[in-house]
Amino acid sequence: MRKISHKLILGMLLVTILSVGILWVYQRVFLEGSYMNSRVEILKATTEQLSELYDDTEAFLDNAESVFMERNIATEVSTIDGRIIYSTGNTMGRGQAAGFRVLRGEYLEDLLRTGEATTTMVHQRQSTELFTYSKLLEDGDTVITTSLPIEPINETVQILERQLLIISAILVVVSILIGTFFSRFFLRPIKNLNKSVNELAAGDMEARVDVEAEDEIGELAVNFNKMAEQISKVDRLRKDLVANVSHELRTPLGLIRGYAEMSRDIHQDDPVIRRENLDIIIEESERLGRMVDEILDMSRIQSGNMELWQEDVDMMDLARSAVNKYSIVAESKNIKLDVMGERESFYVWADRRRMEQVFHNLVSNAIAHTENGNVDIVLTERDNVLRVDVRDTGSGIPQDEIEHIWDRYYKVNSSNRVSGGSGIGLSITKAIFESHDIKYGVESIPGKGSDFYFEIPINK
Structure with missing residues (x-):
């Protein structure tokens, strides 16, 4: 897989599959436990609220009936030995209260030891599974018990699985479409940049990139334009150098050759003129040497090798x-x-x-x-x-x-x-x-x- 577009699409697809997989695992492993814990927390909060209102009979009764009607939470007040003082289930004719039926055995022992106890039970008449929570009041004899029916969670899970399967298929298709869109959106400036790079490599020193974005790709385009400008400048300097050096070298080299030939062919018997010719040759040679030294100095400076003593x-x-x-x-x-x-x-x-x-x-x-x-x-x-x-x-x-x-x-x-x-x-x-x-x-x-x-x- 060499194309970035394919990698982007695959990345979007993997993120989607991973997200859906996490949802499936959560639903299979943690949903039921989470549901149970939420039910228990609701019962504990309701029981705590009722315990604070117990001394105010009217407020307690109003609140107990309200939570029963609105949240289907039944309340029962009884003594340790099972004598019922109050029950919303019996009062409303629902028969849902379960306090006196659970105050026995290990449940009662936990209640007396810790002041609270939790269990599940099946309603005798309605065959409904209930969460039950009991709290022992400060007098050490009165118990407030609340209960809440357990909804058929398996059926809910099956519905969620079917919906999640449909959502997963939709997400896969959407991720492919989004990946394709973003790959084209993000890769367009990169393709333009690549095109300009190829043009610059082919010798087009005027190749530039239109900067549209202000992100990292836009910054890369700006830096490319700066680099291209510097390369263009260096290319112009190189051409100027070739032209200048060619021009500058041609004159002293021509003089050196001309005076050397004159000394050899024409003035070989005239020591005065021959000496003058040699002086000119030496002068032009020194001039060439200075030019070479300057060019070498410039090369050392450009390479960062200039040392200071x-x-x-x-x-x-x-x-x-x-x-x-x-x-x-x-x-x-x-x-x-x-x-x-x-x-x-x-x-x-x-x-x-x-x-x-x-x-x-x-x-x-x-x-x-x-x-x-x-x-x-x-x-x-x-x-x-x-x-x-x-x-x-x-x-x-x-x-x-x-x-x-x-x-x-x-x-x-x-x-x-x-x-x-x-x-x-x-x-x-x-x-x-x-x-x-x-x-x-x-x-x-x-x-x-x-x-x-x-x-x-x-x-x-």
Whole structure:
């Protein structure tokens, strides 16, 4: 049985059969005993009520006659030796009272020992089986006995069995119908979800499920749509990565091959030009290496394998190192690169190598988008927190693109980008910030420049 619909129908059927089975067992095993116990409880309650009214003769007689007429419970008051004081049966001409006939033997012994006794007997004239209950009053001599005819329960049981058999057949049919209805009702969204899963697996990245319910199935559909959106996003990023990496790799690889061939075929006898060619080959090789390192870093971050080796790190020292590293590149683009700080050193608890990556990515990003301007690294302390701003006077970032700049392989104005980056530097920077629990952000005005900042506690 592989279909959920069949399992649901079978489940409904089993629940119905189990319920009917319990009713049959109860009727066969417990119904008669339950009926007997209920009769005894009725007699005890009636006798107790009459005992409380015994001293009030008028109230006692009215109550005794009332229960006899309404519930067919006969009452008899007698002494221990069997002398009858009052009997509703005799008074009404029914002849149903049984008190003086049971006050003997073990019944009488139980009555004298415990103050009450219960038994069954057969009416002598009517051949009717009676429940009989007696209670000894506080005077130790007066006994109130009540009796109630036992209805022919066997005949009732047979009627109930026939009705239960019909009801069982109806319940089985109804359970199958309800199971079929609910299986279709519940399985329809699951089938739609399965259809969308197959479409997504077949490559349709726009496959989604219409969410109609608010239960667990609806929650599953919502989560599927979220998953599909993420997969669609990853697929777009993958395509962008292939396109970007193909584009970025093509240029340095072409340069490396071209200058290598020139050195071999044309300039092999000119050491000066050959050296210049080799310098270009080395530079492009380093560029390729940086791209590969960034992609590997991104892979480690995505897999959750980025480890931090935290220590006391002087952020001022890292900022100066970044300025020294990019001073030649900045000078070639007529950019004034500088670092400014309120103190000579700012020590924080961080991973030195990762924070070097942060400065590298932010400074290289600022230089890539700036021509004939300024790039400043500004370090300021506020409430024992170091704020680092990397400000540039470059092209800036459009407001509708600011929220995407931290995404993998996303490039602002990629068609005009001249940095030659892979588009994952800021994404790696974001991952480093979040792994250090560092607050970060960016403020930018198109045409005037950008300010990338982050804040980290200072070690005192």
